[in-house]
Amino acid sequence: MSAIENISFDHSELLRFITAGSVDDGKSTLIGRLLHDSKSIFEDQLSAITHTSRKRGMEAVDLSLLTDGLQAEREQGITIDVAYRYFATPKRKFIIADTPGHEQYTRNMVTGASTANLAIILIDARKGVLTQSRRHAYLASLVGIPHLVVAVNKMDLVDYSQDVFERICQEFHRFVAGLNLKNIAYIPMSALNGDMVVERGNNLGWYEGMTLMDLLEKVPVDHDINLEDFRFPVQLVCRPQTEEWHDFRGYMGRIESGSISVGDEVQVLPSGLTSRIKEIVTYEGNVEDAVAPQSVTLTIEDHLDISRGDMLVKISQLPQVTKEFDAMLCWLSEQSLDPRRKYLIKHSTRLVKAVISRIEYRLDINTLKHEAADILKMNDIARVSLKVHQPLVWDAYQRNHATGSFIVIDEVTNNTVAAGMICPSKG
Amino acid sequence: MDVILNQMDEFAPVAGPVAGLVMKNEPMVIKRRVARQLSHLEALESEAIHIMREVAAECANPALLFSGGKDSIVLLRLAEKAFRPGRFPFPLMHVDTGHNFPEVIEFRDRRVKQLGERLIVASMEDSIKQGRVVLRSENQSRNPFQSVTLLDAIAEHGFDACIGGARRDEEKARAKERIFSFRDEFGQWDPKNQRPELWDLYNARVHPGENIRVFPISNWTELDVWEYISREGxxxxxxxxxxxxxxxxxxxxxxxxxxxxxxxxxxxxxxxxxxxxxxxxxxxxxxxxxxxxxxxxxxxxxxxxxxxxxxxxxxxxxxxxxxxxxxxxxxxx
Known part of the structure; x- marks a missing residue:
């Protein structure tokens, strides 16, 4: 049975994806091609890039100019980490997190990937699987992107050879064995000529799979969040104290995972007190049940002391509540990790002080080997042990992204300096 | 608890026929299907409500920029959904250039009255009278000078966050901006020095004098805005x-x-x-x-x-x- 048959297209859905690859792989051309062939490029944009293409002496319109940067980037020869682009087909609305390659790649890709349902890894058919392809695949697996598309691009430059394509697929397959990648699809294409991007083209007759656009429209997104464990981090407590709402005390937040119904028994963590759901309040009126990722207001039967940072869960599906845990940390700041310092951690709706008590190992992202390390620099990825001053309510990241992720904030500069993914507890 | 299976045909990627090369590397955790998949508009709405509540929780003195335009009209409905039955935890603010369409100002005042919320009008005429804005001619566009009046109002009221209706699909500079966009004490956006923004974990921390601009409908397009206006009537x-x-x-x-x-x-x-x-x-x-x-x-x-x-x-x-x-x-x- 195919998963697609269960999906209703009554409403269009949202798919967020990231493109990984450097300019040389034809990434900008691919994005330009997706936008152009899905008729998502506007005339004023097209006339601007046509003008620029001509000015630069090119015959055809250079679609890669659509993703051209800001003045600040051109002046300083830098690329800003993530640009977001939007297009829609009758079936879905798409958000592309477009991250430049080159230097700072780890930081950029982790940032863009953190909200993605799918990653497209571009491979130049002439060059095959490179070190950077392995890096991209590893980062996709670290951040737990549910779907991966390996786009073997520039097939026009290898005579659209099926042999070349299959060799690259097999090599990549071997390459990623052992990584936590669930669903991988391989598509041969020429972004330049448009083969297998939106249209099938006439050059890849031997390929029977879907075009990239087909796949983007059909890949299932409904199981990308954890639908099992109810997790409700309290954002705000609503106490209007007006005449009409005199005794109202509602807990406002977003259901990060799972679902909830009126009458369900819930536990408040970290306090451990229990109660039952009395009402699920929405602007449109009260409802009987609600699912992730809806934002709602909950009331409970008992009068308990609950505030921002607390989490409501179901008793049958308890998370961890600890002051110590291990995590994979991706260091994002130019200022290196100083293990002597205290940092702030924002995890769900809770902000706590933390120390990084131990760097277990730093990962060489090209070889995946573990190395000893005393400090972490920008783009480093490491497994670390953390201690926090108040208990956190968490799940392992691979089980639940919403309750397994955190950011590290420098208390002095207020900058976001690292991204963390909590590891399953040992033993 | 989890059901672990090796054969997961139901969850196999739809890329099944792709050259026979789809793989499943390891067992996968089955997750129960959701009763109902949120539509893209519902997902965008929930994201925006979450963002507004984060502002209310983490910022000491926020404001919501309301111009009477369609994007900020959507913001007001999202604020109703985020905070009712309570009141908005922030005042509304309009930077009035003095060059507004009269119909829009009339609408602005009527809508604010309906909601029973507080409106602050930061007037560019005042900035001009005070000599903070100097125009070449009375009739020239006042858009570029809005920043002066806005920054003055932020300083006067001590706002540490301003919620605005900007969208990333509007313009390429906006496409590269964060949802929580940090501004230094001069109100400046530094495109190459933005805070990384991961998952839905927003960093709203600022020092005195600095502020955050927050754009809850960053991920909406013009079409989404109109569809939402229609859906919400x-x-x-x-x-x-x-x-x-x-x-x-x-x-x-x-x-x-x-x-x-x-x-x-x-x-x-x-x-x-x-x-x-x-x-x-x-x-x-x-x-x-x-x-x-x-x-x-x-x-x-x-x-x-x-x-x-x-x-x-x-x-x-x-x-x-x-x-x-x-x-x-x-x-x-």
Missing amino acids: LEVPHIYFAHRRDVIRRGSGLLPISHLVQPKEGEKVENLMVRFRTVGDMSCTCPVESTAVGIGEIIAETAVTRITERGATRMDDQTSEASMELRKREGYF
């Missing part, structure tokens, strides 16, 4: 709908005749059916020719339009390739 100022108006053709656009815009020699006044896609400074906001007299027709036109919103309607964004970027770096929202 929201009222918008009637200049968004097609109506007859005296206009002249200037540059690539139409300009509405008003006390600020009079025909120059050789320009012909025409009476056309037009509507506005954005409502801003009267001297530089261009209407488009349209027969869309209802929301359904606007949605239909928006779905097939071939010109970007700002490309069609804002003369000030066409002065240079980087005009929005430059204004933002000076403190524009």
Whole structure:
């Protein structure tokens, strides 16, 4: 049975994806091609890039100019980490997190990937699987992107050879064995000529799979969040104290995972007190049940002391509540990790002080080997042990992204300096 | 608890037929299907509500920028959904250029009254009187100077966060901006020095004098905004709908005749059916020719339009390739 048959297209859905690859792989051309062939490029944009293409002496319109940067980037020869682009087909609305390659790649890709349902890894058919392809695949697996598309691009430059394509697929397959990648699809294409991007083209007759656009429209997104464990981090407590709402005390937040119904028994963590759901309040009126990722207001039967940072869960599906845990940390700041310092951690709706008590190992992202390390620099990825001053309510990241992720904030500069993914507890 | 299976055909990727190379590397945790998949509009709405509540929780003194335009009309409905039955945990603020369409100001005041919330009007006329804004001519576009009035109001009221209705699909500088966008003590946006923004974990921390601009509908497109207005049955100022108006053709656009815009020699006044896609400074906001007299027709036109919103309607964004970027770096929202 195919998963697609269960999906209703009554409403269009949202798919967020990231493109990984450097300019040389034809990434900008691919994005330009997706936008152009899905008729998502506007005339004023097209006339601007046509003008620029001509000015630069090119015959055809250079679609890669659509993703051209800001003045600040051109002046300083830098690329800003993530640009977001939007297009829609009758079936879905798409958000592309477009991250430049080159230097700072780890930081950029982790940032863009953190909200993605799918990653497209571009491979130049002439060059095959490179070190950077392995890096991209590893980062996709670290951040737990549910779907991966390996786009073997520039097939026009290898005579659209099926042999070349299959060799690259097999090599990549071997390459990623052992990584936590669930669903991988391989598509041969020429972004330049448009083969297998939106249209099938006439050059890849031997390929029977879907075009990239087909796949983007059909890949299932409904199981990308954890639908099992109810997790409700309290954002705000609503106490209007007006005449009409005199005794109202509602807990406002977003259901990060799972679902909830009126009458369900819930536990408040970290306090451990229990109660039952009395009402699920929405602007449109009260409802009987609600699912992730809806934002709602909950009331409970008992009068308990609950505030921002607390989490409501179901008793049958308890998370961890600890002051110590291990995590994979991706260091994002130019200022290196100083293990002597205290940092702030924002995890769900809770902000706590933390120390990084131990760097277990730093990962060489090209070889995946573990190395000893005393400090972490920008783009480093490491497994670390953390201690926090108040208990956190968490799940392992691979089980639940919403309750397994955190950011590290420098208390002095207020900058976001690292991204963390909590590891399953040992033993 | 988890059910672990090795054979997971039901969850196999749809890329099944792809050269027979789809793999499943390891057992996978089955997750029960959700009763109902959220539509893209519901998902965007929930994201925006979550963002607004984060602002309310983490910022000491926020404000919501309300202009009477369609994007901020959507923000108000999202704020109702985020905070009712409570009151908004912030005042509304409008930066009034003095060049607004009268219909929009009338609508603004009526909507605020309906909601029973507080409105602060930061007036550019005051900035001009105080000599903080110096204009070359009375009738020139005041858009570029909004930043001065905005920054003065932020300082006067001590706001540490301003919620705005900007969208990333509007312009390429906006495409690279964060949802929680940090501004230094001069109100400046530094595009190359933005805080990384991961998952839905927003960093709203600022030092005194600095502030955060927050854009809850960053991920919405013009079409999403109209579909939402339709779904929610929201009222918008009637200049968004097609109506007859005296206009002249200037540059690539139409300009509405008003006390600020009079025909120059050789320009012909025409009476056309037009509507506005954005409502801003009267001297530089261009209407488009349209027969869309209802929301359904606007949605239909928006779905097939071939010109970007700002490309069609804002003369000030066409002065240079980087005009929005430059204004933002000076403190524009």
